[in-house]
Every structure is written in structure tokens, then in C-alpha cells.
Amino acid sequence: MDSRSEVTWNELHTGLRKIRVRRWFLWLLVLAYVPLMMVALRAQDTKQVVAVSFVVWLLLLIVAVAMMALARCPVCGYCFHMSGYLFRPVRRCFECGLHLTADKQALKEQAGSSTKASGPGEGGIK
Numbered sequence: 001m002d003s004r005s006e007v008t009w010n011e012l013h014t015g016l017r018k019i020r021v022r023r024w025f026l027w028l029l030v031l032a033y034v035p036l037m038m039v040a041l042r043a044q045d046t047k048q049v050v051a052v053s054f055v056v057w058l059l060l061l062i063v064a065v066a067m068m069a070l071a072r073c074p075v076c077g078y079c080f081h082m083s084g085y086l087f088r089p090v091r092r093c094f095e096c097g098l099h100l101t102a103d104k105q106a107l108k109e110q111a112g113s114s115t116k117a118s119g120p121g122e123g124g125i126k
């Protein structure tokens with residue numbers, strides 16, 4: 001049974017976009033650590049500001065990782081970034097192998113293979 005054919009392009013796009021947004025949020029949060037600490041170290045009450053900044057950053061990191069870990073694959077419905085109990089932020093679903101940009105690839109294939117007037121929202125993907 002090919003479960004991918006049951007998913008429309010819109011469902012695929014919406015699901016993968018949600019995963020991509022969560023991934024971006026995590027990576028931006030990781031990148032924001034050094035500038036945040038640089039700003040905190042310039043404060044007058046350095047110890048307290050650094051401690052509060054770190055705790056807030058850590059809580060946001062925990063939330064971001066949890067949101068990313070619980071993001072569901074739009075095709076198979078399993079957690080996209082989870083391999084058993086392991087969190088792995090890779091670009092493919094561990095269960096079905098769906099790539100993070102499969103919606104964009106499907107759109108390119110449709111545009112390239114047919115010049116017929118069929119929109120990306122019609123029909124399923126292969």
C-alpha cells in the first residue's frame with residue numbers, strides 16, 4: 001500500500017511547512033545564545049541578568065526541541081525527527097523517508113513534466 005498517494009499536495013505542504021518553521025525556530029534560538037549572553041554581560045547587575053537570560057533561553061530551547069520532536073510527518077503520521085526514543089534533527093522522516101522539501105520537489109516535477117493546466121492542489125503526489 002502506498003500511503004503517499006493519499007496525501008494531497010496542500011496537506012503535504014502544510015505539514016512540511018510546519019516542520020520547517022519549527023526547525024528554523026530551534027536553529028535561530030541556538031544562534032541567538034552568544035549575542036544574548038554578550039548583551040547580558042554588559043548589564044550592570046551582570047550575575048543576575050546572565051542567570052535570568054540563561055534560564056529563559058534554556059526554557060525556550062526545551063520548548064523548541066519538544067515542538068520539533070513532536071512534529072508529525074504529513075505522510076505517515078509518525079514523529080518526523082524521532083527514531084525510537086532518539087531525537088535526530090535530520091532532513092528525512094525516519095519512518096517513511098519523506099524529505100523535508102518533498103512538497104517543493106513535487107511542485108518542480110509537476111511544473112517540469114506537464115504543461116497541462118493542473119494545479120499543485122489537485123490530486124496526490126507519487
Ligand SMILES: [Zn+2]
Binds near residue numbers: 094
Ligand atoms: Zn513519515
